[in-house]
Amino acid sequence: TMLGKLGEKLRKSIKKLAKMPIVDEKVVKEVIKDLQRALIQADVNVKLVFKLSKSIEKRALKEEPPKGITPKEHVIKIVYEELTKLLGKKSYKLKIDKKPYKILFVGLQGSGKTTTVAKLAHYLRLKGYNSAVVCTDTWRTAAYDQLKQLTEEINVPMYGDPNEDNPIRLAKEGLNKFKNYDVILFDTAGRHKNEKELLDEMEMLSKEINPDEIILVIDGTIGQQAKSQAKAFSERVKIGSIIVTKLDGSAKGGGALSAVSEVGAPIKFIGTGEKIDDLEEFDPARFMSRLLGMGDIKSLIEKFERVVEEEDKISETVDTMLSGKFTLKDLKTQFETMKKMGPLKQILNMLPLAGNIPKNFSKITEDKIKKYCVIMDSMTEEELENPRIIKYSRVKRIARGAGVRNEDVRELLRYYKTTKKALKGFERRKLGGPIQSILK
Numbered sequence: 001t002m003l004g005k006l007g008e009k010l011r012k013s014i015k016k017l018a019k020m021p022i023v024d025e026k027v028v029k030e031v032i033k034d035l036q037r038a039l040i041q042a043d044v045n046v047k048l049v050f051k052l053s054k055s056i057e058k059r060a061l062k063e064e065p066p067k068g069i070t071p072k073e074h075v076i077k078i079v080y081e082e083l084t085k086l087l088g089k090k091s092y093k094l095k096i097d098k099k100p101y102k103i104l105f106v107g108l109q110g111s112g113k114t115t116t117v118a119k120l121a122h123y124l125r126l127k128g129y130n131s132a133v134v135c136t137d138t139w140r141t142a143a144y145d146q147l148k149q150l151t152e153e154i155n156v157p158m159y160g161d162p163n164e165d166n167p168i169r170l171a172k173e174g175l176n177k178f179k180n181y182d183v184i185l186f187d188t189a190g191r192h193k194n195e196k197e198l199l200d201e202m203e204m205l206s207k208e209i210n211p212d213e214i215i216l217v218i219d220g221t222i223g224q225q226a227k228s229q230a231k232a233f234s235e236r237v238k239i240g241s242i243i244v245t246k247l248d249g250s251a252k253g254g255g256a257l258s259a260v261s262e263v264g265a266p267i268k269f270i271g272t273g274e275k276i277d278d279l280e281e282f283d284p285a286r287f288m289s290r291l292l293g294m295g296d297i298k299s300l301i302e303k304f305e306r307v308v309e310e311e312d313k314i315s316e317t318v319d320t321m322l323s324g325k326f327t328l329k330d331l332k333t334q335f336e337t338m339k340k341m342g343p344l345k346q347i348l349n350m351l352p353l354a355g356n357i358p359k360n361f362s363k364i365t366e367d368k369i370k371k372y373c374v375i376m377d378s379m380t381e382e383e384l385e386n387p388r389i390i391k392y393s394r395v396k397r398i399a400r401g402a403g404v405r406n407e408d409v410r411e412l413l414r415y416y417k418t419t420k421k422a423l424k425g426f427e428r429r430k431l432g433g434p435i436q437s438i439l440k
């Protein structure tokens with residue numbers, strides 16, 4: 001499983017939260033404790049865990065859930081968002097915007113660099129780019145054989161020379177040989193006499209090749225140590241992006257991802273196995289929703305979207321209401337919204353309106369709304385659009401059709417008139433209600 005037990009633990013704490021009868025401060029704190037334990041076991045840096053805890057606590061206790069969203073769902077969404085932030089702000093794609101696009105791969109021996117070079121060549125081919133691979137590793141003789149075997153399997157041309165001991169010469173030769181390809185991938189040595197010499201060679205190769213992108217490959221099993229490793233490399237060359245490998249089943253993968261996302265260079269791919277197609281584009285939000293159990297989170301997000309749509313609809317109704325053209329038809333829409341979303345007073349409170357909300361809004365009971373809707377159902381389209389024409393004979397007809405007293409029809413008409421009058425006192429401010437700010 002991805003990231004070892006971390007996903008399992010996170011899912012468990014969310015499920016626990018979902019089962020709670022109510023969400024109060026105590027519950028929020030308990031959930032945070034569960035998350036802390038899971039994250040620290042996954043080697044996520046303690047400071048980051050602390051920061052996350054603070055944000056969740058603050059938001060969960062302060063932010064009002066939008067109407068239609070339960071406090072519990074709201075807290076789950078906050079947890080999801082804060083966990084996602086731990087992995088980076090957004091997703092970054094590899095863009096091949098030049099020909100040939102030169103990619104230099106750097107990273108320590110054993111990080112999965114050579115495997116990743118082959119995986120990426122395969123990925124690019126599926127995207128329609130023809131790529132070629134150059135082996136500049138003169139330090140480890142097996143590197144050439146390994147790369148040769150991997151590239152042969154996927155039918156990608158590869159250049160290298162096991163008898164050459166000058167990496168610069170190999171790079172030059174490869175560059176010349178593959179200059180008509182869409183992408184050239186340069187594999188480099190991951191070991192040397194010492195770290196300084198390894199980094200010196202990397203810098204020299206970078207100057208010679210002048211790559212369009214330098215990709216650092218990092219072993220995900222080293223956890224938060226990934227940060228210092230990434231820093232050491234980025235002090236010598238400009239790291240354009242990072243690929244974190246071995247996230248399949250690694251207990252410390254979560255720590256590695258969160259540590260790396262602090263470095264500045266984006267994670268564009270992750271390695272999730274030894275096979276050639278075990279390479280995935282990295283998208284923090286998608287990754288986290290999968291880790292937490294895709295379905296649940298997805299339906300929650302969809303629910304949020306529906307609420308926003310509802311808010312837009314209410315907003316429209318309010319606009320008509322305030323435009324002075326408020327008809328019985330609008331009143332009907334308003335009643336329908338109220339049935340779904342709760343009392344109008346509450347709905348109006350969600351919207352950025354200035355002025356006092358008329359008192360009679362809150363007075364109307366559900367029974368009344370039901371009765372008024374039945375009455376309006378026996379009105380003609382013309383009457384709904386233009387209530388002024390409803391005189392005595394029409395009142396009688398409508399009352400008969402709805403099975404109510406004439407007085408009930410007149411009561412509805414009175415309610416309509418006061419509502420219309422009250423609405424004139426309103427002024428509408430610019431949009432930007434509480435829901436929008438939460439979804440930003």
Ligand code: GDP
Binds near residue numbers: 108112113
């Ligand atoms: P290099 O020394 O950096 O070139 O690393 P290699 O490409 O030789 O990989 C080292 C080992 O890690 C090999 O056994 C690979 O099969 C393995 N490896 C690479 N990437 C992944 C990955 O994403 N998941 C797993 N499980 N193993 C990987």
